[in-house]
Amino acid sequence: MTFQNTLECAQELDAADPLSKYRKEFHYPQVNGKDVIYFTGNSLGLQPKCTQKFVDDVMKDWRELAVEGHFYADKPWWDYHERLAEGLGKVVGAHPEEISVMNTLTVNLHLLMVSFYRPTNKRYKILCEEKAFPSDQYMLQSQVKYHGLDPKDAIVEVKKRPGEHYWRTEDVVHKIKEVGDELALVLIGGVNYYNGQVFNMKTITQAGKSVGAFVGWDLAHAVGNVDLKLHDWGVDFAAWCSYKYMNSGPGNASGIFVRQKHLGKKDIPRFEGWWGTKKETRFLMQPEFDPIETADAWQLSNPPILSLAPYLASLELFDEVGMQALIQKQQNLTAFLEFVLYEVDKEVESTFEIITPEERGCQLSVFLHGEGRAIFDYLMKEGVIVDWREPNVIRLAPAPFYCSFTDMFNFGQILKQGILQKSA
Numbered sequence: 242m243t244f245q246n247t248l249e250c251a252q253e254l255d256a257a258d259p260l261s262k263y264r265k266e267f268h269y270p271q272v273n274g275k276d277v278i279y280f281t282g283n284s285l286g287l288q289p290k291c292t293q294k295f296v297d298d299v300m301k302d303w304r305e306l307a308v309e310g311h312f313y314a315d316k317p318w319w320d321y322h323e324r325l326a327e328g329l330g331k332v333v334g335a336h337p338e339e340i341s342v343m344n345t346l347t348v349n350l351h352l353l354m355v356s357f358y359r360p361t362n363k364r365y366k367i368l369c370e371e372k373a374f375p376s377d378q379y380m381l382q383s384q385v386k387y388h389g390l391d392p393k394d395a396i397v398e399v400k401k402r403p404g405e406h407y408w409r410t411e412d413v414v415h416k417i418k419e420v421g422d423e424l425a426l427v428l429i430g431g432v433n434y435y436n437g438q439v440f441n442m443k444t445i446t447q448a449g450k451s452v453g454a455f456v457g458w459d460l461a462h463a464v465g466n467v468d469l470k471l472h473d474w475g476v477d478f479a480a481w482c483s484y485k486y487m488n489s490g491p492g493n494a495s496g497i498f499v500r501q502k503h504l505g506k507k508d509i510p511r512f513e514g515w516w517g518t519k520k521e522t523r524f525l526m527q528p529e530f531d532p533i534e535t536a537d538a539w540q541l542s543n544p545p546i547l548s549l550a551p552y553l554a555s556l557e558l559f560d561e562v563g564m565q566a567l568i569q570k571q572q573n574l575t576a577f578l579e580f581v582l583y584e585v586d587k588e589v590e591s592t593f594e595i596i597t598p599e600e601r602g603c604q605l606s607v608f609l610h611g612e613g614r615a616i617f618d619y620l621m622k623e624g625v626i627v628d629w630r631e632p633n634v635i636r637l638a639p640a641p642f643y644c645s646f647t648d649m650f651n652f653g654q655i656l657k658q659g660i661l662q663k664s665a
């Protein structure tokens with residue numbers, strides 16, 4: 242249907258939306274006595290109502306069974322993490338054995354680099370995007386230094402072209418070819434946190450492999466947001482956090498993907514712990530490490546059950562709805578938001594610019610000219626939760642599970658008011 246910047250149009254779009262019923266499955270913060278319009282699902286997803294029960298169940302088992310819960314809880318703790326593999330496999334396009342859940346994102350990227358960044362005299366460079374998420378930059382620099390190399394030499398950043406707000410796939414591929422047989426690893430954020438760009442992961446993965454490098458992806462902003470086919474694309478490894486689009490709760494556990502062909506190997510360099518050794522022999526407490534034949538071989542410790550419980554709860558919702566339906570809605574909703582923004586922009590005479598390219602998931606980054614910070618403050622006060630990135634960018638991520646078309650319309654009206662007031 243053609244969009245109009247009216248409440249009626251927004252309500253019609255909501256009525257036609259098969260996912261609109263999921264809105265009531267989430268808890269919303271309140272501002273001025275009303276549910277907020279929540280645009281920061283790319284930072285911390287809302288709490289699904291079903292989460293509480295999953296956590297309560299673990300608390301009850303711990304209370305009533307104590308140590309026996311490891312084996313006799315309803316969902317026994319010793320293999321609790323295995324329950325997430327199948328659902329996550331569907332979300333990221335992987336076989337369940339290629340998935341594990343453990344630690345947090347930056348930790349996992351470090352652990353995976355132990356296996357997949359093994360610099361030699363000739364092949365030691367890492368290719369990433371310029372201005373990667375800071376944690377990723379620190380991680381890459383410290384890894385390179387750990388191997389006695391100089392980050393200035395070993396880290397190759399792909400830049401945007403002057404005056405452009407996004408990376409071109411051809412520039413990434415060109416750089417990969419240029420570095421060629423010096424390239425040890427390609428490691429990029431699959432969806433850029435700042436401009437919301439979705440990298441062409443398939444093409445870039447192929448290019449990296451064609452020069453003999455390993456290819457890994459940080460999927461923090463990609464998982465639960467865009468279409469992923471990690472297995473089919475031939476990705477070597479990936480990791481993601483679960484608290485953004487996957488709604489698992491603050492600081493919660495991270496997922497990893499390790500390509501099938503790297504599994505079941507004893508000779509792969511890896512930091513190891515007892516939860517990575519085979520279950521059948523684990524409790525014989527013997528000195529020899531016998532890796533599980535799945536990505537769980539990268540697990541070190543026994544899993545944090547109280548963290549996995551909310552992740553499992555959220556994953557059941559993802560399983561019920563399916564990524565295809567989420568992506569479909571996300572595209573419609575983001576398109577409507579873009580339309581509303583341009584309509585407002587016409588009415589207030591161009592005070593902002595969308596810097597997100599067409600290759601996008603569920604995020605529009607808006608560069609505000611002029612009174613950016615004041616407009617941000619106004620939005621927050623009016624119950625629109627957005628986030629602010631220096632120098633003058635607000636990021637809007639209308640997560641398809643719990644944001645509505647009516648939210649987008651109402652946001653447009655509030656934004657217009659804010660701009661008119663602040664520039665008056």
Ligand SMILES: *Cc1c(COP(=O)(O)O)cnc(C)c1O
Binds near residue numbers: 374482
């Ligand atoms: C959110 C995010 C992180 C967060 O890392 P943690 O280790 O979970 O704190 C890392 N990298 C990227 C690209 C992110 O977007």
